Amino acid sequence: MLVHIPNVLTAEDLAYCRKTLEESEWVDGKVTAGDQSAKAKHNLQIPQKSEVALELGDVILRALGQSALFTTVALPLRVFPPLFNRYDAGMQFRSHVDNAIRPLPETNFRIRTDVSSTLFLSDPEEYDGGELIIEDTYGSHSVKLPAGDLVLYPATSLHHVAPVTRGSRWASFFWTQSMVREDAKRTLLYNFDCSIIEVRKNLSDDHPAVLGLTATYHNLVREWAEL
Ligand SMILES: O=C(O)CCC(=O)C(=O)O
Numbered sequence: 001m002l003v004h005i006p007n008v009l010t011a012e013d014l015a016y017c018r019k020t021l022e023e024s025e026w027v028d029g030k031v032t033a034g035d036q037s038a039k040a041k042h043n044l045q046i047p048q049k050s051e052v053a054l055e056l057g058d059v060i061l062r063a064l065g066q067s068a069l070f071t072t073v074a075l076p077l078r079v080f081p082p083l084f085n086r087y088d089a090g091m092q093f094r095s096h097v098d099n100a101i102r103p104l105p106e107t108n109f110r111i112r113t114d115v116s117s118t119l120f121l122s123d124p125e126e127y128d129g130g131e132l133i134i135e136d137t138y139g140s141h142s143v144k145l146p147a148g149d150l151v152l153y154p155a156t157s158l159h160h161v162a163p164v165t166r167g168s169r170w171a172s173f174f175w176t177q178s179m180v181r182e183d184a185k186r187t188l189l190y191n192f193d194c195s196i197i198e199v200r201k202n203l204s205d206d207h208p209a210v211l212g213l214t215a216t217y218h219n220l221v222r223e224w225a226e227l
């Protein structure tokens with residue numbers, strides 16, 4: 001399931017991220033790529049362990065923590081520290097699938113990448129091209145969002161970033177290990193949750209239908225969650 005979450009970053013957080021990134025040093029993006037994707041990847045990144053990446057990553061993690069939609073869509077167990085990339089004119093990231101397992105920097109932990117995310121830091125008017133194109137069983141989806149908005153998609157998807165032909169596209173990207181590994185199950189839970197929210201607009205919280213649906217939602221999570 002592909003989900004767009006608007007306004008994950010406030011205007012202040014966005015301005016702070018952009019200003020800090022403007023003053024930072026960028027390196028070749030191949031540093032965090034696997035073997036196949038290194039050949040496909042032509043962009044720049046902020047070094048993963050730099051203070052800037054850690055500091056701005058925390059700004060983003062804090063914002064995600066306040067997003068009920070992120071929680072209900074991703075059902076996060078662990079979120080990889082956000083990374084930052086940039087495509088200037090002529091840069092692109094050809095078709096690839098993200099690595100399944102990623103070591104968490106400075107720890108002995110690894111995460112399984114279930115959900116991939118891009119948080120746009122440039123507005124669509126600032127560049128041409130640079131669409132994130134995601135393939136699924138229903139075809140290709142082209143994503144180009146306002147700065148501060150997030151897209152989540154299954155990490156199992158083939159995807160690419162189209163060549164930027166004018167300007168520069170800046171983004172943060174990261175992966176989430178979900179409590180629910182399968183996209184199909186996460187999609188069912190998300191749709192179920194949205195329907196409960198709709199029902200609660202018309203029925204009181206102690207109505208037997210609300211109680212029953214809420215109990216079933218939690219019991220499905222209990223059935224499917226891996227912690
Ligand atoms: O820049 C993006 O939107 C996606 C980046 C990407 O696919 C990756 O780094 O694996």
Ligand SMILES: [Fe+2]
Nearest residue numbers: 096097098159
């Ligand atoms: Fe990717």
